[in-house]
Amino acid sequence: MWADEAYRRLLGALALLVPVVAALVLYETARGAGPSLRVFGWGFLVSTDWDPVAERFGALPYLYGTLVSSAIAMALAVPFGIGSAVFLAELAPPRLGAVVSFVIDLLASIPSIVYGIWGLFVLAPWLRSAAEPWLTAHVGFLPLFQGFPFGIGMLNAGIVLAIMVVPTVVSISREILLATPRSLREAALALGSTRAEAIAVAVDAARPGILGAAILALGRALGETMAVTMVIGNTNRISASLLAPGATMASVIANEFAEATGKLYLSALVEIALVLFALTVVVNALARLLVVATTGGRRDVAGAA
């Protein structure tokens, strides 16, 4: 019937707009990055120059800042996130678990800028006056914790990022733990396991999915912009100390794009966006594969009834 066919085609056309839009975003970013790609080539990724006057640009400090701030975030968010997920899925009374999960989901809906303002006005002064001097005094022999306590910097950015992405780790890990068969825990208990040992079996079975949750969180951390821009200090320098200010790929775009004069300057910023784009797409694809492999794959193997 022609009406059916027409309706189907209409929906199909709307659906095809999605890949078209995705392609446009990719195309536009790649096109905008063109001049910079041609001038700097691969050297762009390893150069530390950032001189708008001389028109020489390199993204290494920003790449470094993105990776380090995300690494701090992961180091904090993954253990705390898995611990919370275990608490919510295995230990908490069901009602408490549901309430706490709800609150943690709400954490995920707080706008980035709100985390930023909190990091800037609350976390930074505390880090500057209390936490960072303490770190320098007690673990200052490590280069990571040397230098002047600025308050804003890598450490602040990492902590704020951790707070922002931990809900992702918690809610996905919790769901995956709830999806692992009860019988695994029962079998472990029946063999004389303590509660923690039985939970360890379930966590072990859920490991690929939990890893996927962590990588998904990493994908968010890598691209997070506003909060980081507000608390990282925005300097184009690579410093061994986590207390020192820095910048990330997202933060340099946020800071300089609107004021960038000169075709090459703008293009260099767009190329940073392109690198960020590629990085997050790869990371997200990896995470999705892992999550799908565990939640989709396990049910038929272990026969969770």
Added chain:
Amino acid sequence: MSRARPERIGALPVRGPSLPRRAWNAGLLAACALAAAAVVLPLGLIVAHLLAQGLPALDLGFFLHLPKPVGEPGGGMANAIVGTLILVGLGALVAVPVGVGAGLYLAEHGDGRVGALVRSTADVLSGVPSIVIGVATYGLVVVPMGRFSALAGGIALGLLMLPTIVRSTEEVVRLVPRSYREAGLALGAPRWRVTQQIVLPAASAGIVTASLLALARAAGETAPLLFTALGNRFWSLRLDQPIASLPVFIYDYARAPYDEWNRQAWAGALVLLLLVALVSGLLRLTVRRIPGR
């Protein structure tokens, strides 16, 4: 593998779990509870600080007045609040029709190659950092138009909402029982009418909820607006001109070296949080009541 005769293995020691095992058990369980507390703590801190810093600066004028120049007391973010509503509305205008249509397609006809393509690109889009969406929108809209504009900002927000709306529409539509469709088809209704008049209404509550969640999320976005909608200290409703938005306003005021502006940034953040968290919190609560989710 050892060739020892199995029968000659000595008896296992009969005893309860050793002290280290008990300690490990108790320690690990306690650590998990502490981790959950530590994850919830920042939420409490953030809300507490927002209330403490933001409430005093929040009065009726904040919602009714325009920003004042530095040094003059008072002033508000009326234009930014209206601007955010306009931007989110524009975004919805772009994303909802396309997103719902695409979601319907995926749920009803999406098992082929086209469906797989649409689904995977939606997943890719949803992972693209919002700042990258901003950069792309700048090139696609701002440069051809020759200026920053509300329209560009709305399109950027629409691009951000689109993948969420597509995937959640598909999910919700797939939950509509097969029997509804069969009942409609058995009455002799053509398939498109069944989709349009039975399936879509049955899924509409879920679609609205999912779309509102996406809108709430977009309302809090700052990064894609920085160089699309830009910002505006004055009253403007024109779509082809830069427009103010709450998040960008908070960003500018928070970085400014004036205490009065910082106070207003806190107030703005409180308003934004209430707007976003309240909407998504309420929606999440209602979503839990809809069976099947």
Added chain:
Amino acid sequence: MTRAFDLFYGAHQALRSVTLEVPSNSVTAIIGPSGCGKSTLLRSFNRMNDLIPGVRTAGQVVVSGRDVYAPGTDVVELRRRVGMVFQRPNPFPKSIFENAAFGLRLLGIRDRGELEARVEQSLRRAALWDEVRDRLGRSALQLSGGQQQRLCIARCLAVEPEVVLMDEPAAALDPTATARIEELVLDLKKRYTIVIVTHNMQQAARISDRTAFMLMGALVEIGDTRRLFTSPREKLTEDYITGRFG
């Protein structure tokens, strides 16, 4: 053995004053219609019911002279002594070797030689050794259902329990695999005391020495298996085994 044992789930009484004795080195079968409390009774022997919120108990369950519900009982140690095999095979998603070694590692055995010897012994006792000796490092999930269940039995035997509880161990298996499990049970009673729950009366008749019949949380009759099936003393038992309900 239990004495006047009651168990409640919240307000619902699942077991009503059950008293029965389980002789060592024998197979005791518990039969009865679904929901009669046979699994609940079985799970009382190693306190697996503790995992369910709102469970209360009264009376005693005595294993090797000790009341397992007495205050101060170490549940973890109890469960080592009273092993359990579940309705569905539930191997851990680990290698065959690690499955069988799981309980041993809990007990702190690290010595590779001892682990290997004990794993081999338990796999032999579970009549699985010859089928898996060449692929101990493979995932347990690749085994067939019947093999998985025998692996679960081996896993349970490895920690040398005194009593082995079996909750319809063949319910999810095909007839051939079921037959192998039944042979195994007959062989195992030389060393272990076995309590097996089954909804299959033929199975109870084939493998058990004594049979208990339960109905609605109460023990109706217990006795020598042959006697119970040929000349039941209770009218209810007779009705059940002749298929009048259930």
